[in-house]
Amino acid sequence: MDSPSHLAEILAAHAGREGALLPILHDVQAAFGCVTGEAEAAIAEALNLSRAEVHGVVSFYHDFRETADPRPHLQICRAEACQARGVEALMAAAQQAAGTRVALEAVYCLGLCAAGPAARVVGADVGEALHARLDAGSLTRLIEGL
Amino acid sequence: MRVRISNDAVAMACGGEAVAAAFAAAGCAVERVSGWGMHWLEPLVEIEGAKGWTGFGPVAPGDVPAILAGTSALGIGAVAEHPFITAQTRLTFMRAGRIRPLSLDDYAGTGGWQGLARARSLAPAEVVAAVIQSGLRGRGGAGFPAGIKWQKVANAFGGSAAGARKFIVCNADEGDSGTFADRMVMEGDPFALIEGMAIAAHAVGAGAGYIYLRSEYPHAIATMRAAIALAAERIAPFSVELRVGAGAYVCGEETALLNSIEGKRGVVRAKPPLPALQGLFGCPTVVNNVLTLAAVSHILREGGAADYAALGVGRSKGTMPVQLGGNIARGGLVEVPFGITLGELIHDFGGGTASGRPVKAAQVGGPLGAYMPPDQFHLPLDYEAFTAADALIGHAGVVVFDDTADMGRLARFAMEFCAVESCGKCTPCRIGSTRGVELIDRIRAGSTVDALASQPQIRNAPKAAPSRAADIALLEDLCDTMRGASLCALGGFTPYPVLSALKHWPEDFGGDFGA
Numbered sequence: 001m002d003s004p005s006h007l008a009e010i011l012a013a014h015a016g017r018e019g020a021l022l023p024i025l026h027d028v029q030a031a032f033g034c035v036t037g038e039a040e041a042a043i044a045e046a047l048n049l050s051r052a053e054v055h056g057v058v059s060f061y062h063d064f065r066e067t068a069d070p071r072p073h074l075q076i077c078r079a080e081a082c083q084a085r086g087v088e089a090l091m092a093a094a095q096q097a098a099g100t101r102v103a104l105e106a107v108y109c110l111g112l113c114a115a116g117p118a119a120r121v122v123g124a125d126v127g128e129a130l131h132a133r134l135d136a137g138s139l140t141r142l143i144e145g146l
Numbered sequence: 147m148r149v150r151i152s153n154d155a156v157a158m159a160c161g162g163e164a165v166a167a168a169f170a171a172a173g174c175a176v177e178r179v180s181g182w183g184m185h186w187l188e189p190l191v192e193i194e195g196a197k198g199w200t201g202f203g204p205v206a207p208g209d210v211p212a213i214l215a216g217t218s219a220l221g222i223g224a225v226a227e228h229p230f231i232t233a234q235t236r237l238t239f240m241r242a243g244r245i246r247p248l249s250l251d252d253y254a255g256t257g258g259w260q261g262l263a264r265a266r267s268l269a270p271a272e273v274v275a276a277v278i279q280s281g282l283r284g285r286g287g288a289g290f291p292a293g294i295k296w297q298k299v300a301n302a303f304g305g306s307a308a309g310a311r312k313f314i315v316c317n318a319d320e321g322d323s324g325t326f327a328d329r330m331v332m333e334g335d336p337f338a339l340i341e342g343m344a345i346a347a348h349a350v351g352a353g354a355g356y357i358y359l360r361s362e363y364p365h366a367i368a369t370m371r372a373a374i375a376l377a378a379e380r381i382a383p384f385s386v387e388l389r390v391g392a393g394a395y396v397c398g399e400e401t402a403l404l405n406s407i408e409g410k411r412g413v414v415r416a417k418p419p420l421p422a423l424q425g426l427f428g429c430p431t432v433v434n435n436v437l438t439l440a441a442v443s444h445i446l447r448e449g450g451a452a453d454y455a456a457l458g459v460g461r462s463k464g465t466m467p468v469q470l471g472g473n474i475a476r477g478g479l480v481e482v483p484f485g486i487t488l489g490e491l492i493h494d495f496g497g498g499t500a501s502g503r504p505v506k507a508a509q510v511g512g513p514l515g516a517y518m519p520p521d522q523f524h525l526p527l528d529y530e531a532f533t534a535a536d537a538l539i540g541h542a543g544v545v546v547f548d549d550t551a552d553m554g555r556l557a558r559f560a561m562e563f564c565a566v567e568s569c570g571k572c573t574p575c576r577i578g579s580t581r582g583v584e585l586i587d588r589i590r591a592g593s594t595v596d597a598l599a600s601q602p603q604i605r606n607a608p609k610a611a612p613s614r615a616a617d618i619a620l621l622e623d624l625c626d627t628m629r630g631a632s633l634c635a636l637g638g639f640t641p642y643p644v645l646s647a648l649k650h651w652p653e654d655f656g657g658d659f660g661a
Contacts, residue, residue: 018408018427019389019407019408019409019427020409021409021410022389022390022391022392022406022407022409023389023390025392026361026390026392047409053410056411057409057410057411060394060411060412060413060569061391061392061393061394061412062392062393062394063361063391063392063393064392075362077323079323079324079513079563080323080324080472080509080513080545080556080559081323081324081471081472081543081545082323083556083559084471084472084473084545084546084547084548084551085472085473085500107362107393108321108323108395108513108563108567109320109321109322109323109324109325109362110155110159110362110363111155111320111325111326111329111362111363112155112156112159112185112326113323113324113325113326113469113471113472113477113543113545114156114185114186114326114469114470114471114472114474114477114478115156115159115160115185115186115188115477116471116472118159120362120364126158126364126365126368127158127163128163129364129365130155130158130159130364130365131159132156132159132160133160
């Protein structure tokens with residue numbers, strides 16, 4: 001769970017920065033895998049905001065989670081360009097391969113629109129994060145390898 | 147032997163890293179360069195030989211020995227001579243495929259910083275005048291004349307007020323499906339964007355700038371971060387800071403984007419006040435798209451504005467980086483002067499569908515753009531011509547669908563997407579989109595009476611099943627309300643894909659609808 005000293009370090013690193021809330025939330029999410037209620041309270045205190053204001057921001061953005069989910073996360077693009085390349089037909093097999101072990105998320109566009117269907121492993125190193133031209137076989141292998 | 151392989155996101159996603167490793171293991175000197183924008187050929191590899199550079203693609207690690215032995219069938223000749231490239235007019239993308247993205251030497255050696263040097267030798271008003279002269283319009287979608295926007299910011303506080311804070315904000319929240327030109331600039335030619343921002347800063351008197359980049363683009367984030375650090379000295383006293391988005395599509399709307407940088411929910415602001423007068427932290431702010439700012443670094447070079455204005459048609463001047471995606475044989479980046487027809491883009495550049503089936507529709511301008519049938523493919527790429535046809539160019543993403551596409555389902559998806567991504571501030575978008583999904587479902591299911599509405603407690607709901615015609619009229623009425631009364635383009639433009647699908651493919655909204 002939260003190590004308070006680490007949270008304090010993140011807050012100190014952003015001290016005095018204008019509009020620091022999103023960068024802080026990104027760092028907190030990266031360090032702890034989520035932004036908990038305690039973290040919200042500490043961030044609110046540091047930025048002289050109300051807890052409600054911080055919670056409002058955390059709950060607005062898809063990227064921030066209120067509870068940690070240690071499973072591997074795979075974002076599969078479900079936007080129009082990947083739909084045109086047949087992503088919807090892959091989803092049943094993908095869900096089956098993922099089961100409850102891998103969290104599949106919908107994402108709306110990874111900018112690989114001429115090479116879909118595309119997916120992104122969240123939290124992976126930049127070099128391994130993206131996968132394109134997926135078909136039922138390669139998507140299943142990708143999910144099983146996470 | 148020298149080998150060039152792109153390290154942009156498409157090449158990496160298609161396995162470019164493994165191909166690069168295979169060439170390195172074979173003893174080649176591998177250079178990582180920007181992408182050419184020929185996405186059907188990625189990973190695209192260039193080999194230096196006696197007669198210059200030769201391209202091969204798409205390359206898998208197993209193809210490496212044959213390429214090195216000169217027996218590979220994947221060769222496409224010199225990439226710069228490929229018809230896909232020679233038929234384009236690349237200005238914003240003049241360096242695509244040709245430089246190492248983070249090499250200051252490569253950038254300076256290809257005309258980099260000339261625009262900034264010239265701009266700084268001019269008075270700010272002269273820089274604004276050059277941008278107005280070029281005819282450059284905002285490339286993010288709205289098509290507002292960039293120079294006029296800059297003039298407004300330059301003249302804020304009566305044009306004087308030294309010390310008053312102003313900002314340059316680059317909208318790099320490229321969330322539209324079918325668009326990737328911003329990503330290609332940031333991954334392939336990041337200094338061009340930084341130079342454009344520095345020119346804008348000089349023109350309007352801004353001291354600092356922000357790039358708001360979406361979190362779905364990890365490669366662009368890494369490259370831009372490194373580029374900002376490398377260029378800091380060159381653009382001083384102006385400074386640029388990168389801010390990463392958090393997965394909210396609506397933050398591509400400029401006022402939601404400003405709220406997000408300020409650390410707030412990405413909720414749209416009512417306009418006026420315009421961001422040009424009260425933008426980031428309440429200060430006068432230029433908000434421009436990546437492509438707009440990258441074009442500026444070219445326009446401010448000697449003679450650049452006149453060259454730019456000489457291209458294009460009508461009030462759509464210069465070039466547009468069009469992005470071909472979806473079900474297309476040769477997808478990628480096509481920068482051409484305005485005036486080219488949609489049919490030329492899809493068939494001549496794109497080669498039709500990837501599946502080989504007939505084209506059914508093309509969606510132009512992202513998820514808020516109209517679905518256009520092939521009988522509209524004669525339309526020239528021109529802001530006014532598209533507006534007259536109830537369509538929009540937007541960020542010029544073109545997504546192609548073959549004849550297996552279900553346009554009724556795509557219309558439903560447009561409403562559903564709006565419901566998921568609505569910021570919730572205005573009623574037509576927040577509630578209208580959900581009602582739109584329900585209504586399209588009901589039409590497609592055959593306009594049955596709603597289970598909830600048939601309950602005796604719901605006294606004012608009609609108990610008889612609505613006629614299909616009445617439901618269609620209701621959907622059109624809902625779209626009219628969303629279009630006219632939404633605060634921003636999310637709710638306001640969602641009717642475009644819905645109504646265009648309904649108009650051109652009524653048969654996809656349920657069996658006997660056309661009868």
